[in-house]
Amino acid sequence: MEKKRVVIKIGSSSLTNAKGEIDHHKFSDHIRAIAALKRIGHEVILVSSGAVAAGFKRLGYPSRPVTLKGKQAAAAVGQSILIQQYMDELAQFGLTPAQILLTRQDFSKKDRYHNAYSTLTELLARGILPIINENDTVSVAELTFGDNDMLSALVSGLVHADELIILTDINGLYNANPKLEPNAKRFDFIREITDDMLAAAGAAGSKVGTGGMKSKLIAANTALSLGVHVFIGTGQGANKLIDIMEGHGDGTYLGEDLSTINSRKQWIALYSESRGKIYVDEGAEQAIMEKGSSLLPAGIYKVSGIFKKGEVVEVCGLKGLLGKGEVSYSSEELQPLIGKRSDEIEQQLSHVEVIHRDKWVPSLIRSDIYE
Numbered sequence: 001m002e003k004k005r006v007v008i009k010i011g012s013s014s015l016t017n018a019k020g021e022i023d024h025h026k027f028s029d030h031i032r033a034i035a036a037l038k039r040i041g042h043e044v045i046l047v048s049s050g051a052v053a054a055g056f057k058r059l060g061y062p063s064r065p066v067t068l069k070g071k072q073a074a075a076a077v078g079q080s081i082l083i084q085q086y087m088d089e090l091a092q093f094g095l096t097p098a099q100i101l102l103t104r105q106d107f108s109k110k111d112r113y114h115n116a117y118s119t120l121t122e123l124l125a126r127g128i129l130p131i132i133n134e135n136d137t138v139s140v141a142e143l144t145f146g147d148n149d150m151l152s153a154l155v156s157g158l159v160h161a162d163e164l165i166i167l168t169d170i171n172g173l174y175n176a177n178p179k180l181e182p183n184a185k186r187f188d189f190i191r192e193i194t195d196d197m198l199a200a201a202g203a204a205g206s207k208v209g210t211g212g213m214k215s216k217l218i219a220a221n222t223a224l225s226l227g228v229h230v231f232i233g234t235g236q237g238a239n240k241l242i243d244i245m246e247g248h249g250d251g252t253y254l255g256e257d258l259s260t261i262n263s264r265k266q267w268i269a270l271y272s273e274s275r276g277k278i279y280v281d282e283g284a285e286q287a288i289m290e291k292g293s294s295l296l297p298a299g300i301y302k303v304s305g306i307f308k309k310g311e312v313v314e315v316c317g318l319k320g321l322l323g324k325g326e327v328s329y330s331s332e333e334l335q336p337l338i339g340k341r342s343d344e345i346e347q348q349l350s351h352v353e354v355i356h357r358d359k360w361v362p363s364l365i366r367s368d369i370y371e
Ligand SMILES: Nc1ncnc2c1ncn2[C@@H]1O[C@H](COP(=O)(O)OP(=O)(O)O)[C@@H](O)[C@H]1O
Pocket: 010, 011, 012, 013, 014, 167, 168, 169, 170, 172, 173, 174, 175, 176, 177, 178, 179, 200, 201, 202, 203, 204, 205, 206, 208, 209, 210, 211, 212, 213, 214
């Protein structure tokens, strides 16, 4: 079995009840599953929500506070309750947690980012379970991660994780909120997050969760763009995380299975640096995205940047980025071919494909989602 680095995000609704207490049954279930995943050799980093949800009752609030100072005070109380619970439960499996509270600036400042990376890798090398949450008590409202879904996506990129598992109170993404639409259908596998999916993803389903499915999808999009596979769903029992890793999880898997694409395509998708951009019309977009065809000069209307034959370029459609591929022509050779029909240039060239389909990787994110 290949050892993988896995970030697991657990939402408030999967750790606490609506009264502002830890749900011991759910909590123990997660710990058993994490211990089982570590036992078979995977590296695990936990992003745990639940500080506000576990703390508000002790502060005398009847429900999850809505004011900033109320949330920050509840998080300060709840975070220690949470970590104490983690320490007690993990000890039964001989595991030790490490608490890491992060703010937005820890990602945007280069030195802090590198320090966080070094600390996390050192903890993993020593078999510790890092447990990350946002440093709610000092976070300024406008500078927060938004929610822990986005924090977990950024962490998964920071540590170069193979998988991000977002555990929640529902078994995946549906085409409508199933708590409101009983006939909603679940997606088992999604290669690309579309505008329709984002529109169908609604708000939080419980009194303690924040963000709902929409924030999970936006976070998943970020993780996919960082080369991390994502699972959103639920499960029960000690084997639930192992099942998820083996592809039998109860939820939605997102992203292309990069293990099935060849290593040239993998390199193009994840590591290559783009040297230029090729802009294509609707017909060409359809051909390369839906029909699995190679890119031909006829569908190209603009080329930017300076690149050599064999370098990687981005291909953009009318709405944004479509993917990346290795070009068969330099930018200089390509300019006079723009818009030409294949039969017009066939005589002069040994082949007409600008990007051969074997050297083309469609994007996992659609840039227009952010526009
Ligand atoms: N299209 C959808 N598919 C699945 N769940 C959805 C959808 N739209 C909204 N939801 C809601 O999102 C909730 C999960 O988000 P949230 O309550 O924030 O959980 P967590 O505390 O785990 O972050 C579900 O309980 C569900 O009610």
